[in-house]
Amino acid sequence: MSDYRPPLADISFALTDLVDLERLRTIDEYAHIDADLLDSVLSEAGRFMAEVIAPLCRIGDSVGTIRNEDGTLTTPDGYKEAYAMLVEAGWLAAAFPEQWGGGGLPYVAGMAIQEMLTQSDMAFSLCPMLTYAADELLIEHGTEEQQGTYLEKLVTGEWTGTMVLTEAQAGSDVGALTTKAVPQDDGTYRITGTKIFITWGDHDLTDNIIHMVLARTPDSPPGTRGISCFIVPKFLVESDGSIGAANDVTCVSIEHKLGIHGSPTCVLSFGDAGEGSVGYLVGEENQGMRYMFTMMNNARLQVGLEGLAMAQRSYQQAVEYAIERTQGRAIGAPKTESSPIVDHPDVRRMLMQMRANSEAMRGVMYLNGEAIDLATSHPDENVREQASERASILTPISKAWGTDLGVEIASLGIQVHGGMGYVEETGAAQWWRDARIAPIYEGTNGIQAQDLAMRKLPLRGGEAVAELLAEVRSTITDLESADSDLAVIAGPLADATDALDEAGAWLLACMRESPNDGLAGATPYTTMFGTLLGGWVLARGALAAAGTGDFGTAKAATARFYAANMLPTVRGLLSATTAGAADLFVIGPDALAP
């Protein structure tokens, strides 16, 4: 496996030339954030990730976290020490409010740190990622007392947090869960039930783990309207903040998975030994799904970021191999020497595909992060509302398009290695295996697509999406009047935008009259949307970087490559999007595989 090199130049470019940093600075608490500050913070963070976290990645994969006979878990050698250093360095808290021990950076800058952490070791990165979600939940919906007890310890990473939703019969359909929460006279609840697929549900990294658990109170309405959210610490916390008795939360087993071996995926049992684990209600009863959704949106973007992270890491390694490995002779090379495979057009095409898509993902996702910052903190309510709407459109795209691409790009990374890519010691296969979870969890990509087509596209009768496409069209106008070497992008970008418009109009119409037809086209529509936005951000980047020497030349070549290779596939998916559901249901289930 190659050493990790943080992609600082591209990250910095996305944060300063795609994201509107000046606008973020109109938010009081970010007024002091400028490009120089970001660069110095991120280069320090990148150095830390490369030196402390990235070396753990192979042992994390090959040994993984182990469940011992006594039910305790042992994380891979070095994880515990590295986690302590990460807490100590303050990187986990960087993008949280100073009030809770945070570093006060914008959300989007935190994404950059998380991108690099994930590139270093995705399995490891999931532990902080889940903690961020718990942080956000408590900041938004916790009582002052709950915040006082848990928040600073979670934000700094002294304790970790989890999201405890899934049960065996309730995966995508969270409303089907049956874990019980019985109110007690002292205002607490007793929680009993078994939850599965709990990421970092138990471990040995910290002294306590704070579980955010969805459960049902007695006589609650059925489905999602009857779900409440509870804080259930692994160890109860005494009034002085010290750690008290165990709270009857046990890790019954961990999964043997395709990838992210370092990350323990737990079956957790609550209240198995007694009257139930003690839980503290967050907010009001029966509002748990709503609270989870505030948090889940950001988590979905964070999962999208995993697609980007694996694509970028895989790209780095593939480039390094393609430069070192010689094989055959490229056209025009000296007759006596074999050429590095990077000189073969088909290999270079794969590398450019990896590069262009990684940059495209970063652009779309960081704009998504910027929208979250504006939605959360901008002083103008109109700006907050618009930004919130924008984030809600971009999030399912970042998640679904980004994670599908993460798998596809990591597969190209294997391919560049030839036979060596199939040998585990090479390390190229790990990115692909690790990346494969991201299209599944935090809402499958099918559910993301449904969310985009059924809820987000219809926002304001389609106007919200139309406003985003108007911004794309404004970039097309800029391209048309640009230097000739970027003007060629205008045509493919316009054609892709037209195709997406057409698909959107069709979907909007059938959402009213024949929703199954719309649902049948939701996934290709999401791919169309993501692919188009990817071309847009690359074009914007190329325009912004024009005249900056080699850097600008590279941005232009990457944007043109994407425009010629990726953008025309958008129209290629229009027919799949508008094909309808009729032919899907001709063959009955039993006849599908006789």
Added chain:
Amino acid sequence: MSDYRPPLADISFALTDLVDLERLRTIDEYAHIDADLLDSVLSEAGRFMAEVIAPLCRIGDSVGTIRNEDGTLTTPDGYKEAYAMLVEAGWLAAAFPEQWGGGGLPYVAGMAIQEMLTQSDMAFSLCPMLTYAADELLIEHGTEEQQGTYLEKLVTGEWTGTMVLTEAQAGSDVGALTTKAVPQDDGTYRITGTKIFITWGDHDLTDNIIHMVLARTPDSPPGTRGISCFIVPKFLVESDGSIGAANDVTCVSIEHKLGIHGSPTCVLSFGDAGEGSVGYLVGEENQGMRYMFTMMNNARLQVGLEGLAMAQRSYQQAVEYAIERTQGRAIGAPKTESSPIVDHPDVRRMLMQMRANSEAMRGVMYLNGEAIDLATSHPDENVREQASERASILTPISKAWGTDLGVEIASLGIQVHGGMGYVEETGAAQWWRDARIAPIYEGTNGIQAQDLAMRKLPLRGGEAVAELLAEVRSTITDLESADSDLAVIAGPLADATDALDEAGAWLLACMRESPNDGLAGATPYTTMFGTLLGGWVLARGALAAAGTGDFGTAKAATARFYAANMLPTVRGLLSATTAGAADLFVIGPDALAP
């Protein structure tokens, strides 16, 4: 993991309604082959694979073949007994001439048997697959004496064969190999050198292994023109056919791989302990590459078949899960019940994509096999030549398009399972990991694409490809005059054919003037070509099955689904094919990943 069910109805349909069985029967030795005979043979073979081989697949993956401290290999529990039963039942010999102990079936019928063997356990299936290649090499190029000594034992499977090409510095560039073959006074050679990535290079299934080894004689010309081919048995064979002394071939190590764990991928050392392993020259010196290529074409099709096999197996398992698993409520379902996920349009779309592509692959690959039969055995020389040309065009498509699809479809199989798909015990991930080798070995898919665009497309100035497309256009004419429910396919099929024509014309022009531009487009061109042919065979199948009740209705729905969802992506890749190489080389290697 679900039980394996051989897809007999679809296999039989492809062999009798797509393949021109009547024409195959004009070959004397196949005159007795009719649909009933094929059906009874294949259903028997399928039963054997399902009962004897398929149960080994999980242990093959989870334990794998192990190299012991003494250098011997131990295959997974049950492999040895199953292999013996496979030999005893005669399935390995089924499609070889009776003269060598074979069953006298056509090649394409042997493909059907191999498809089912691969679906049952791909890692296991590779051992016979490599032996077939050795069989073909000896039938074509061995002396009578060599054939007498080795062929019957190889054809029946009593011994296994290998293909020994790759060295550390010579993978895709076979011409760079350095293993030495020094002639002896008795006409034999002494072989010394180290070879890597030798599939089933050693094992405990049989008493002997016959290696087909590429090596260089002294003073041979450089590159591929100086390579000779040798028979190097693991144990020397005495003149009475009994097994003699060990021949100094040692398995130095085996690879720790992403998948196909049951299949030992060996580093083999020849002549490490003495003056060299004894080798017997096949044919003439310096003609080894030519001999290997006769055999390699069929091997490439067999690897394509692995893509089909993993897609089909993954599809079966996904359908089964989608019927069992309930989650959420489909539109129109009773309010009180949760629905099987097979009723959700997005899940059904994934299943139809898996189904349609599996059938498309089978159609293209079996036509490829039919062409090999005609090329090998048809009495009319003109037919043989045309068929040989046709096989040479289809083979890189079967291999590259088929194996890329195998990975993509197996990934959808994981996705249908949601979180359970990521848990190894479910078994859905194995198809995906196993499938991932197929785009790499037997010539990477990039090399297949180069072969198609640089050698096959230019055959007779493009006429050979044009004749194939004329057959597609003839099907379009049939569709236009067909029942209205198939006529809708004509438009997408015609548009895809036009796009492929345009891409082909562009590539032909630049092959002469700017080959790098052509090489840059070779991979998308191959995908275009395969996707188009897939739509063609499905349309032909639907036409042939029209009026046959449910079976015909299903074929029609599958063909329409593919026409709406897959065929329009052909034009979507035209721009990528004709984009040229200029933008690939703007960014220098060192700047690709700074």
